[in-house]
Amino acid sequence: MLSTVTRRSFMATLVTSTGIAVLPVGEAGAAAAGQAAAAAPPDPNLIADVVAGNHILVRKGVIQINGHLSARHTANRNRFFLARAIAPETVTAADIMEFDLDSNAIDARGRAPYTERFIHSEIYKARPDVMAVVHAHTPSVLPFATSDIPLRPVYQLATFIGPSVPVYKNGDRGEVVSNVEQARELVRVLGSGAVALMHGHGEVVVAPSVRTVVSRCIELELNARILQNILAMGGKPIYLQPAPAANEGQQGGGGAGGFDRGWDAWIQEEKRLMGR
Numbered sequence: 474m475l476s477t478v479t480r481r482s483f484m485a486t487l488v489t490s491t492g493i494a495v496l497p498v499g500e501a502g503a504a505a506a507g508q509a510a511a512a513a514p515p516d517p518n519l520i521a522d523v524v525a526g527n528h529i530l531v532r533k534g535v536i537q538i539n540g541h542l543s544a545r546h547t548a549n550r551n552r553f554f555l556a557r558a559i560a561p562e563t564v565t566a567a568d569i570m571e572f573d574l575d576s577n578a579i580d581a582r583g584r585a586p587y588t589e590r591f592i593h594s595e596i597y598k599a600r601p602d603v604m605a606v607v608h609a610h611t612p613s614v615l616p617f618a619t620s621d622i623p624l625r626p627v628y629q630l631a632t633f634i635g636p637s638v639p640v641y642k643n644g645d646r647g648e649v650v651s652n653v654e655q656a657r658e659l660v661r662v663l664g665s666g667a668v669a670l671m672h673g674h675g676e677v678v679v680a681p682s683v684r685t686v687v688s689r690c691i692e693l694e695l696n697a698r699i700l701q702n703i704l705a706m707g708g709k710p711i712y713l714q715p716a717p718a719a720n721e722g723q724q725g726g727g728g729a730g731g732f733d734r735g736w737d738a739w740i741q742e743e744k745r746l747m748g749r
Contacts, residue, residue, distance in 0.1 A: 513546070513548035513549055515546065515554060515569075515571065516547050516548070517566075519544055519547060519554070519683070520554065520566050520569050521566070522544065522683040522684065523542060523543070523544050523554055523556070523564075523569055523683060524564055524565060524566055524569070525739075525740060525743055526542045526605075526683050526684075526686075526687045527541075527542050527556065527561040527562070527564040528561070528562060528564070528743055529687055529691075529739045529743065530542065530561065530607065530609065530687060530690055530691075531561050531562040532739075532742070532743075532746075533690075533691050533694065533739075534611070534612070534613075534694060535607070535609050535611050535690045535691060535693075535694050536561050536607070536609045536610075536611070536690075537610060537612075538560050538561075539610055540561055540607070540608055540609040540610060540675070541555060541556060541561065541587050541589070541590075541593075541607070541608055542555075542556075542561070542605070542606070542607045542683070542686070542687075543555040543590075543593040543605065543606045543607075544604060544605045544683050545597055545603070545604045545605070546571070547604075550597075550601070551573060551574050552571055552572065552573055552574070552579070553571070553572055553574070553593055553594065553597055554569050554570070554571055554572075555569070555570060555572060555586070555587065555590055555593055556568045556569055556570065556587075557569075557570055557584040557585055557586060557587075558585045558586055558587045558588070568584070570584055570586060572586070572590060572593075572594060573594075574594045574597055574598050575594060575653075576590045576591050576593075576594040576653075588649055588651050589608060589649050589650050589651065591650055591651065591652060591653055591655070591656035592606065592608050592650050592656050592659060592677060593606045593608075594656070595653060595656035595657050595659070595660050596656075596660055596663070596677070596679060598660075599657075599660045600660075600663075600665075600679065602681060603679045603680070603681065604680070604681050604682050604683075605679070605680050605681070605682055605683045605685065605686040606677065606678070606679050606686065607677070607678045607679075607686050607687070607690050608675060608676070608677050609675050609676055609678070609690065610674065610675035610676075611675065611676060611690070611693070611694050611697070613694050613697040613698045613701065614670070614675070614676050614693065614694065614697045615675065616697075616701065617638070617670060617697060617700075618640060618670040618671060618672055618673060618674060618675065618676065619647075619672060619673045622704070623637040623638065624637065624638040624668075624670060624696075624697060624700070625637050625638070625700070625710070625712045625713075626696060626712060626713040626714075626715065627696060627699050627700050627703060627710050627711070627712060627713060628692070628695060628696040628699050628713070629713065630692045630695075630696075631692045631693055631695070631696035631713075632713050632714065632715050632716040633667050633668075633689060633692075633715075633716055634666075634667060634668045634693060634696070634715070635666050635667070635668070635715045636712075636714075636715050638666075638668045638669065638670050638676075639662050639663070639664070639666065639669050639670070640662070640669070640670045640671070640672055641658065641659045641662040641663075641669055641670065641671050641672065642671075642672040643655055643658075643659075643671065643672065643674070645673075646673065647671070647672060647673025647674040648674075649674070650671075659671070659677065663677060663679070667679055667680065667689060668689075668693060676693070678690050678693060684733070684736045687736070687739075688735050688736070691735070
């Protein structure tokens with residue numbers, strides 16, 4: 474124990490996985506806290522959600538062979554989790570890699586990362602509110618990413634997308650986002666919103682949790698199909714107003730039962746398919 478206390482040396486408690494450690498506040502305390510956060514093990518429930526989220530998005534037609542889901546580390550906000558570069562439907566817990574916010578793998582162990590991991594790292598850098606990110610090439614969404622028809626809400630549970638989804642253009646061939654500069658421009662287009670389209674490529678969806686981002690992706694896909702059906706009928710869409718910020722949590726699967734209702738159903742479906 475410290476016997477003296479000065480203006481520059483205060484006591485702070487840091488809750489760790491092994492108990493309570495007493496640390497001095499200041500540079501040494503901040504460094505120790507940072508080291509503890511960096512060494513914090515991943516939450517197994519979060520990893521399980523990332524794995525399940527990949528499988529759910531494949532089953533719901535949001536993600537196909539190409540696409541990925543990430544989650545920010547709950548103990549260290551400067552880290553995130555993303556599967557190695559494999560098909561999402563095959564992802565297991567052993568495939569989940571940890572990255573810093575420069576997209577460097579913390580412990581690659583020979584596993585190849587996704588080229589477009591910069592999408593995730595730059596969004597986490599710029600958006601402290603974001604805890605989960607999905608990049609997908611959803612077939613129902615793609616027509617709005619490569620046309621002059623805006624993707625706007627026509628379905629109550631998709632009003633989180635705002636008045637109109639912005640479009641990021643990376644060249645004329647729908648190129649992948651393979652570096653920091655491209656990812657930063659995508660983040661600029663995304664702004665403070667929940668969704669951005671990528672011209673001739675796909676979309677990015679963000680949310681404050683894995684379960685929320687999965688639900689948003691599913692509702693976005695349904696909204697895109699409904700809007701296409703309206704246009705195919707020769708009708709004029711009557712768009713909905715975007716959700717007020719105070720009520721946004723009730724949209725996209727929220728409300729009574731909320732995201733958990735959909736998530737629980739999808740997990741049960743996962744278990745049935747896995748024979749568990």
